[in-house]
Amino acid sequence: MVAIEAINLTKKYGEIVAVDNLNLLIEEGEIFGFLGPNGSGKTTTILMFMGLTEPTSGEAKVFNLNPLKDSLKVRRIVSYLPENIGFYEDLTAKQNLEYVAKLNGIPYNEYSKRIKELLEIVGLSQEMNRKVGEFSRGMKQRLGIAEVLLKDPKLIFLDEPTLGLDPEATELVLNLIEKINKEKGITIFLSSHLLHQVQRVCKRVGIFVKGKLLAEGTIDRLGKEKLKEAYFNIEVKVLEKMEEALEIIKKIDEVKNVEIKDDLIIIKAENDIRPKIAKKLIEENFSILHLRLKEYTLDEIYKQYFEEE
Amino acid sequence: MVGLITVCIKELKDNFLSKRFIIVFLLIYLVGISTATLSIQAIASVAYSLSSESFLFLRIFTSTTGLLPAFIFFVSYFGPIIGILFGFDAINSELSSGTLTKVLSQPIHRDSFINGKFLAGLITISIIYGSITGILIGIGIYYFGGPPTLDEFLRILFFIGLCVLYTVFWMNIGILFSIVFKKVATSALASVAVWLFFTFFIFLIANFIVNIAFPITDPTLLFNEEFLAKRQELQQMILQFSPEQLFEIVTIVILTPTIRTISPIIGMETSRIIPNPLPIDQSIIIALPYLMILIIMIFICFAISYILFMKQEIRSGAI
Numbered sequence: 001m002v003a004i005e006a007i008n009l010t011k012k013y014g015e016i017v018a019v020d021n022l023n024l025l026i027e028e029g030e031i032f033g034f035l036g037p038n039g040s041g042k043t044t045t046i047l048m049f050m051g052l053t054e055p056t057s058g059e060a061k062v063f064n065l066n067p068l069k070d071s072l073k074v075r076r077i078v079s080y081l082p083e084n085i086g087f088y089e090d091l092t093a094k095q096n097l098e099y100v101a102k103l104n105g106i107p108y109n110e111y112s113k114r115i116k117e118l119l120e121i122v123g124l125s126q127e128m129n130r131k132v133g134e135f136s137r138g139m140k141q142r143l144g145i146a147e148v149l150l151k152d153p154k155l156i157f158l159d160e161p162t163l164g165l166d167p168e169a170t171e172l173v174l175n176l177i178e179k180i181n182k183e184k185g186i187t188i189f190l191s192s193h194l195l196h197q198v199q200r201v202c203k204r205v206g207i208f209v210k211g212k213l214l215a216e217g218t219i220d221r222l223g224k225e226k227l228k229e230a231y232f233n234i235e236v237k238v239l240e241k242m243e244e245a246l247e248i249i250k251k252i253d254e255v256k257n258v259e260i261k262d263d264l265i266i267i268k269a270e271n272d273i274r275p276k277i278a279k280k281l282i283e284e285n286f287s288i289l290h291l292r293l294k295e296y297t298l299d300e301i302y303k304q305y306f307e308e309e
Numbered sequence: 310m311v312g313l314i315t316v317c318i319k320e321l322k323d324n325f326l327s328k329r330f331i332i333v334f335l336l337i338y339l340v341g342i343s344t345a346t347l348s349i350q351a352i353a354s355v356a357y358s359l360s361s362e363s364f365l366f367l368r369i370f371t372s373t374t375g376l377l378p379a380f381i382f383f384v385s386y387f388g389p390i391i392g393i394l395f396g397f398d399a400i401n402s403e404l405s406s407g408t409l410t411k412v413l414s415q416p417i418h419r420d421s422f423i424n425g426k427f428l429a430g431l432i433t434i435s436i437i438y439g440s441i442t443g444i445l446i447g448i449g450i451y452y453f454g455g456p457p458t459l460d461e462f463l464r465i466l467f468f469i470g471l472c473v474l475y476t477v478f479w480m481n482i483g484i485l486f487s488i489v490f491k492k493v494a495t496s497a498l499a500s501v502a503v504w505l506f507f508t509f510f511i512f513l514i515a516n517f518i519v520n521i522a523f524p525i526t527d528p529t530l531l532f533n534e535e536f537l538a539k540r541q542e543l544q545q546m547i548l549q550f551s552p553e554q555l556f557e558i559v560t561i562v563i564l565t566p567t568i569r570t571i572s573p574i575i576g577m578e579t580s581r582i583i584p585n586p587l588p589i590d591q592s593i594i595i596a597l598p599y600l601m602i603l604i605i606m607i608f609i610c611f612a613i614s615y616i617l618f619m620k621q622e623i624r625s626g627a628i
Contacts, residue, residue: 076416103315
């Protein structure tokens with residue numbers, strides 16, 4: 001079954017287009033990574049799926065329901081963990097959860113049991129009766145995860161769930177996300193700009209920049225696509241007479257572009273021509289100090305997507 | 310309905326447990342009891358000379374000893390502050406702390422949130438005024454040696470309702486600004502500014518307008534009763550935009566059964582008035598137009614808040 005569907009979804013704030021013609025399809029049970037830099041419209045997209053913001057045009061559907069018309073039905077099965085999770089700081093962790101449970105109309109004998117279970121899962125059962133104001137950011141984030149699980153949702157929107165957490169807390173949260181997806185089959189829509197983390201838990205990602213979905217698919221496929229387009233970048237450094245070396249390299253057929261940057265010769269070529277360069281330079285009696293193929297990391301692939309716009 | 314009740318109960322708990330409200334409660338009780346006790350003692354000392362129709366219990370709220378203002382003026386000045394305290398951070402504090410987004414992403418109607426807050430404020434304010442008035446009546450019974458008459462009792466009930474309405478109006482002003490302004494400090498200041506305007510500056514403005522409309526060009530005009538009456542009428546009309554004035558007019562009419570008219574009375578007519586007390590329904594009829602203005606102001610204020618809240622973007626950060 002389709003969990004999330006967007007059809008030409010658009011949101012404008014005056015002149016600013018926050019979300020531009022988004023088309024998206026996410027199946028039930030998936031962990032979908034929604035990647036994009038800050039201010040790219042990720043939160044706006046989520047708010048439209050939650051029925052908390054009205055789209056300017058197009059349609060958002062969640063489990064085939066319209067989040068605006070069937071807002072209560074949607075919010076009964078869908079949870080949202082906002083970027084800056086808010087808690088009533090004067091209330092204890094348990095009281096905060098109880099309030100949300102009551103808002104969901106869960107009866108007392110059911111929620112009192114469930115709150116205990118959930119606090120156990122996120123490792124906060126010791127802290128149950130402490131005021132949330134005393135919690136660290138990592139604890140709040142875990143409490144937030146307990147809170148979104150309270151209504152036993154079919155789908156959870158997580159907005160930057162690992163933002164501002166130390167590595168240990170990040171690890172904990174990511175493990176929790178994987179766990180709830182696996183054990184309960186909950187569909188997860190994870191919005192983030194932290195690529196490594198998304199990469200770890202998501203099978204499929206979408207790259208979303210300035211309101212547009214630039215690419216979508218498995219991480220492997222996106223990487224390959226981007227690498228194919230890119231040239232091989234080779235760095236060369238010679239002992240002296242840089243300018244002459246540059247002229248020689250220019251004459252090699254596969255070379256597309258050569259330039260000198262910070263006493264390095266940067267070569268863009270169609271394929272890996274390091275042996276050829278080395279051979280030519282040695283033939284001409286240059287002393288090579290440095291010769292390296294600059295490899296693309298996945299980070300750089302994403303960076304390219306982000307910079308293209 | 311589940312959402313409305315849940316929000317309302319939570320807000321009530323917050324109201325009664327937070328330090329801010331405990332301080333407000335104590336302040337009201339202290340000032341209320343001290344003003345009223347002083348006037349009760351003053352009334353009791355002369356009570357034997359008053360007739361049975363002198364409405365002793367109503368005088369608790371209206372009479373003054375010279376040391377402190379009467380209870381109704383106390384409410385008229387401090388009611389707004391209490392109302393603003395209950396409203397000024399209702400929405401924006403939850404918006405900035407992120408709890409608004411959380412609550413609204415639960416399966417409740419969006420208006421349950423603002424209605425719940427409003428209802429909780431209304432209940433809290435009713436409890437404040439109901440309890441303080443109850444205490445004062447109790448002190449009155451002790452000193453006067455008997456319970457209030459039915460007419461007095463009904464008038465006091467009406468008076469409690471009025472105090473609640475008046476304070477709720479100011480709470481609505483606070484809620485409205487808490488929706489309009491994102492910062493708590495701004496909304497508090499804006500609410501206080503409106504209060505200052507209606508409490509002090511409206512007199513200046515009224516005087517200013519009256520002097521333009523009916524300038525005293527000739528000293529003999531000061532003895533022209535018709536001219537002076539016109540000036541007073543215009544001034545009253547302008548002052549009626551102030552909730553303070555409305556509240557004071559209505560409470561005085563309700564708590565002083567001998568008042569038969571509110572409009573400025575010209576010398577000739579006063580001589581013919583017999584100071585007989587009116588039954589409560591007649592007093593209400595006199596006060597009704599002013600009461601209606603107050604109620605309409607509350608409705609307009611709440612309606613604007615409601616519409617703004619329903620349309621508000623609920624995110625605190627940028628896009």
